[in-house]
Amino acid sequence: MAQAQFDKNAVMYDVNTHDVRYFFAEVWRQRQQPQLLNALQQKALRIIAAHTEYVPYLENVEQFLNRTWRPEEGETNPFLHLSLHLSVQEQVAIDQPAGIAAIHQRLCAHYAGDWVKAEHEMIEALAETLWQAQRYGQGLDVNAYMTRLRSLVGLGQEDNARINPHEVGQIKANKD
Secondary structure (H helix, E strand, C coil): CCCCCCCCCCCCCCCHHHHHHHHHHHHHHCCHHHHHHHHHHHHHHHHHHHHHHHHHHHCCCCHHHCCCHHHCCCCHHHHHHHHHHHHHHHHHCCCCCHHHHHHHHHHHHHHCCCCHHHHHHHHHHHHHHHHHHHHHHCCCCCHHHHHHHHCCCCCCCCCCCCCCCHHHHHHHHHHH
């Protein structure tokens, strides 16, 4: 089997499906030398360690580069799942959208420190929000996302609407 090639210094923006799959496979391959991993890769390794059921996909990534998992058939895409964990962790680390870190903290406390269970709840909210954006051909609705997240900890909708990232240019154009 050919070894996956991945630039460990590459930034994970504007990547394709293969890049994401290679990223996680390479992190798993380097697990014996975690000191060589950058901060993002270290987060990914922690997530993989919590999801050892996905190791066969990582160890045989070439076989799964073009595989499509179909949720409507009860399938979970392991690479998407790992990516959503990483997305939530990155959001929490910078508290964007504002308030997400507190929600994560409250969910972790609710699950007696089990960050995986807490993030699974948050991932459902993120996945639903992403699905809605794709379904309607719009950008991510941060208000809907935060409402979903807040409901996980017994909070309602926020009093003041946030500006969605995809609306920033529209608002500026309307002011001019």
